[in-house]
Amino acid sequence: MAEISFQLLLLQLMTGLALGAIYALLAVGLSLIFGMLTVVNFAHGAFFMVGAFLGVYFLGLTGSFWFSLVLTPLAVGAIGLLCERFLVRPLYGRGIDYPLLLTFGLSYVMIESMRVLFGLEGVPTSVPAELKGVVDLGIGSFPTYRLFLIVATAVIIGALWLFIEKTRYGLIIRAGSRDPEIVRILGVDIARVWLIVFGIGTAIAGLSGLLAAPTRAVNAEMGIPVLAESFVVTVVGGMGSLPGAVVAGLLVGVVFSMTSLFAPEYAELSIFVLMAVVLLVRPQGLFGKAGLMG
Amino acid sequence: MTKTAQTDFLPRATAFIAKHRVAAVLAFLMIFPLVMPYEALALNILIFGLYAVGFNLLFGYTGLLSFGHAAFFGVGSYLTGIVIIRFGLSWWMAIAVGTACAGLVGLVIGFLAIRTRGIYFSMVTLALGQIVYYAFYKAENWTGGENGLRGITVENFGIFGIQLDILNPLTKYYVLFVFVAAALWLVSRILASPFGAVIESIRENEGRCAACGYDVARAKLLIFVLSSLICGLAGALRALHLSIVPIDSLHYLLSGQAVMMCLLGGMGTFFGPFVGAGVFLYLEDVATVFTTHWMAVVGVIFMLFVLYFPRGIWGTLIHRWQARRVHAGEAR
Numbered sequence: 001m002a003e004i005s006f007q008l009l010l011l012q013l014m015t016g017l018a019l020g021a022i023y024a025l026l027a028v029g030l031s032l033i034f035g036m037l038t039v040v041n042f043a044h045g046a047f048f049m050v051g052a053f054l055g056v057y058f059l060g061l062t063g064s065f066w067f068s069l070v071l072t073p074l075a076v077g078a079i080g081l082l083c084e085r086f087l088v089r090p091l092y093g094r095g096i097d098y099p100l101l102l103t104f105g106l107s108y109v110m111i112e113s114m115r116v117l118f119g120l121e122g123v124p125t126s127v128p129a130e131l132k133g134v135v136d137l138g139i140g141s142f143p144t145y146r147l148f149l150i151v152a153t154a155v156i157i158g159a160l161w162l163f164i165e166k167t168r169y170g171l172i173i174r175a176g177s178r179d180p181e182i183v184r185i186l187g188v189d190i191a192r193v194w195l196i197v198f199g200i201g202t203a204i205a206g207l208s209g210l211l212a213a214p215t216r217a218v219n220a221e222m223g224i225p226v227l228a229e230s231f232v233v234t235v236v237g238g239m240g241s242l243p244g245a246v247v248a249g250l251l252v253g254v255v256f257s258m259t260s261l262f263a264p265e266y267a268e269l270s271i272f273v274l275m276a277v278v279l280l281v282r283p284q285g286l287f288g289k290a291g292l293m294g
Numbered sequence: 295m296t297k298t299a300q301t302d303f304l305p306r307a308t309a310f311i312a313k314h315r316v317a318a319v320l321a322f323l324m325i326f327p328l329v330m331p332y333e334a335l336a337l338n339i340l341i342f343g344l345y346a347v348g349f350n351l352l353f354g355y356t357g358l359l360s361f362g363h364a365a366f367f368g369v370g371s372y373l374t375g376i377v378i379i380r381f382g383l384s385w386w387m388a389i390a391v392g393t394a395c396a397g398l399v400g401l402v403i404g405f406l407a408i409r410t411r412g413i414y415f416s417m418v419t420l421a422l423g424q425i426v427y428y429a430f431y432k433a434e435n436w437t438g439g440e441n442g443l444r445g446i447t448v449e450n451f452g453i454f455g456i457q458l459d460i461l462n463p464l465t466k467y468y469v470l471f472v473f474v475a476a477a478l479w480l481v482s483r484i485l486a487s488p489f490g491a492v493i494e495s496i497r498e499n500e501g502r503c504a505a506c507g508y509d510v511a512r513a514k515l516l517i518f519v520l521s522s523l524i525c526g527l528a529g530a531l532r533a534l535h536l537s538i539v540p541i542d543s544l545h546y547l548l549s550g551q552a553v554m555m556c557l558l559g560g561m562g563t564f565f566g567p568f569v570g571a572g573v574f575l576y577l578e579d580v581a582t583v584f585t586t587h588w589m590a591v592v593g594v595i596f597m598l599f600v601l602y603f604p605r606g607i608w609g610t611l612i613h614r615w616q617a618r619r620v621h622a623g624e625a626r
Contacts, residue, residue: 040413090601096413097359101557102600104550108593116587228424228546231417239414265432272425276406279418283409 004261010139012261013254018146020253021153022212026226027233027245028157029204035177035240036197039088039099045227046107047202051076051209052218053114056123065128068210076206077199084198089191107223114220122219149211156207157246160200164242173197177240232275238288248286308615315564316482320475323568333463335579339572340467341532342555344474346567347481348524349552354562355485356517357497359416361549362403362423366522368544370396370529372430372437375446375539380436385448389473389530396526397519399426404518408511420546427544443539470531477524482564484520493517497562525552554596560609569608 026048033041041047054075058068083106091098127145134141164170176183176193184190209223216222229252237248252271259270278285311318327336345367352358374392377383383391403422410418430437437443448460458465484490492513495503504510533539542548551574559570577595581588599606605613 034413038413040417087597087601094604097416098600098604100359100413100416101553102597104553105593105596105600108589108596112587112590112593116590224547225424228421231421235410235414235418235421268428269425269432272421272428275418275421276425279406279409 007139008261011137011142012257014137014139014142014150015146016254016257017250018149018215018253019257020250021149022208022249023229023233023252024246024249025153025156025204025208025211026230027237027249028160028242029201029208030230030234031237031240031242031245032160032204033198033201034234035242036173037088037092037099037194038096039103039198041198041201041205042100042103042227043083043107043110044103044202044205044230045223045225046110047076047080047205047223048209048212048226049218049220049223050079050110050114051206052125052213052222053118053123053209054206055210055213056125056218057118059128065130069207072210073203073207076209077203080202080206081195081199083202084195088198089195107227111220111223118220120220122217122222125213125218127214145214149215152211156204160204161242229271232271235275235285236278238285241285241287241289244285244287308612309619316475316479319478319565319568322565323471323474327464327467333467335575337463337467337470337535338575339568340470340474341528341535342551342575343568343571344477344531345525345528346552346555346559346571347478348521348528350556350561350563350567351481351484351493351517351521351524353553353556354560354566355490355497356493356514358514358518359553360407360419360518360521361416361546361553362407362419362421363522363525363552364544364546364548365403365423365426366396366400366525367529367532367548367552368430368539369399369426370526371533371539371543372443372529374530374533375443376436378446378448379443385534389527389534392530392533393523393526396529397523400519400522400526401515404515404522408514408518420549423544423546423549427541427546430544431541437539437541440541442541443533446533446537446539448534448537466535470535473527473531477527481524485564489513489516554592556606557604558596558599558606560606560612563606563609563612566606566608570606573607 026044029047030041030044033039051072055068055072058071058075059065062068062071083103087102087106088099091102127143131145131148133144135144135147136142137147164173172183172188172193176188176190180190183193233245233248233252236252237244237246252274255274256267256271260267323340326339327333330336330339345363348366349360349363352360352363370392372392373395374385374388377391378385378388403419403426406422407415407419431439433439458469460466460469492503492508495506495508496510496513500510529543532543555570555574556567557570558573559568560566574592577591578588581591585591603610
């Protein structure tokens with residue numbers, strides 16, 4: 001193996017953080033929905049995939065990456081709202097497995113719908129013109145788009161944190177995830193809160209799909225491995241914990257990119273092995289509450 | 295008078311079938327290939343039915359929703375194929391090896407997965423199952439990687455002086471049927487045992503089961519391994535049937551198929567998984583003629599069942615019959 005310089009290592013670390021940013025966004029959406037509704041969204045990978053497709057579609061329609069960046073999460077979130085209202089809501093109180101099973105079936109339908117709409121081969125993507133090229137980070141050149149991924153994720157998660165911690169509605173969300181019964185008694189329409197949280201969670205999934213699109217192939221199957229990977233992140237970080245989702249997302253991204261530097265054939269395996277280790281040492285995840293996991 | 299006799303017949307018949315459930319299922323499976331349009335479909339339903347039965351042990355009876363059972367199904371398939379191709383083992387030895395290896399993988403995954411509860415269990419089994427998928431995907435020299443494992447041959451053999459042609463689909467069906475029959479008997483035996491009562495009590499109330507002094511963790515691990523053995527056997531049989539092993543056999547989408555078959559047929563019922571596998575594969579067979587978007591059809595049907603018929607086809611029928619039985623009993 002060629003000599004691996006310190007600079008290369010740092011660059012690979014940055015690449016890992018850019019990948020981890022996507023994982024963190026996915027896991028934040030998943031954790032938000034779970035923390036509030038105790039629903040594991042098995043269609044999360046499918047929402048990610050729909051986000052990628054719609055992102056490319058809106059980019060073609062409006063010609064502007066920034067318009068697409070606004071329209072895509074709105075559209076995916078709207079699909080999420082419809083799904084919660086008409087498919088998930090009837091299942092509340094029917095056992096914890098049913099919403100999970102339903103969203104699994106939903107992912108089949110979403111995958112097939114995208115195949116009908118956009119064809120079997122998927123759509124070509126490229127990095128938006130404004131974000132092409134490389135920037136010098138002092139450790140070597142780094143693709144601008146990947147740096148943008150890290151920054152954009154920081155902004156999105158920062159905004160979400162402000163919303164949840166600092167606004168009145170965020171207070172209701174936090175209270176509702178702790179004790180929905182009391183919140184309902186206090187006169188809050190908790191069903192609407194759940195609806196909105198599901199919408200936000202799926203919108204973030206769609207946004208992460210849009211952001212990831214220029215770095216990977218966009219096709220109907222792209223969400224299938226992503227679902228498994230976002231589960232890994234959630235289990236490592238601790239279910240329902242937002243800081244856990246962020247830290248674990250970045251960690252998983254870095255582990256993946258470091259393994260692909262030293263032993264590329266084990267890259268996919270490495271993150272699952274990381275999860276197995278966490279399960280052995282700390283079953284509730286890095287930031288999880290002990291009671292929740294088992 | 296005649297009315298009473300009529301209302302009495304169905305409950306009595308179902309009670310009789312419930313009492314001799316293994317014999318009833320086997321009798322059905324005996325004539326099954328003769329009524330199907332072609333034997334390949336019957337073979338598929340036989341194999342996937344067994345796969346769903348193994349999965350049902352965990353999902354239907356213990357209440358643990360695993361999304362990693364494709365790992366056991368696939369390991370059963372791959373190891374059966376590998377020992378035939380690489381070591382020239384006879385096919386029935388290979389089935390034993392494949393099944394045993396699936397059980398071993400089940401022991402490892404089960405050991406890790408039962409540390410989590412409820413919904414995490416599903417996520418963790420899914421992710422652990424994907425480890426097996428990627429490991430086999432990368433080990434190209436042994437597994438053929440993306441192209442799958444090819445060239446599993448089964449020699450003809452004689453039994454009681456009769457030469458059997460395994461390439462004849464009907465003969466193949468009845469040869470594999472023998473293994474399915476043995477597995478079904480074992481499953482029925484497990485469910486009828488005190489241990490079977492323990493796993494059902496875990497499903498109903500885990501805390502109370504533990505308070506009664508049962509070692510819940512050990513019971514879960516044991517049923518996990520038993521379930522993976524049954525699924526491994528189904529995988530082994532599929533390797534012999536197809537004479538190839540596609541890499542998809544290990545993917546979590548195939549675990550999802552077990553979930554779908556189980557729920558469509560009726561979870562926690564003895565015959566339900568076969569009904570589910572039959573309906574699923576028959577629908578697939580019919581629908582692919584009309585549309586390439588078969589997954590959407592499956593997804594919609596599955597969602598409708600989750601929403602409106604969570605008992606599944608067979609489960610709903612049994613529920614109705616039982617209600618009538620109670621009704622008839624009251625009338626008397």
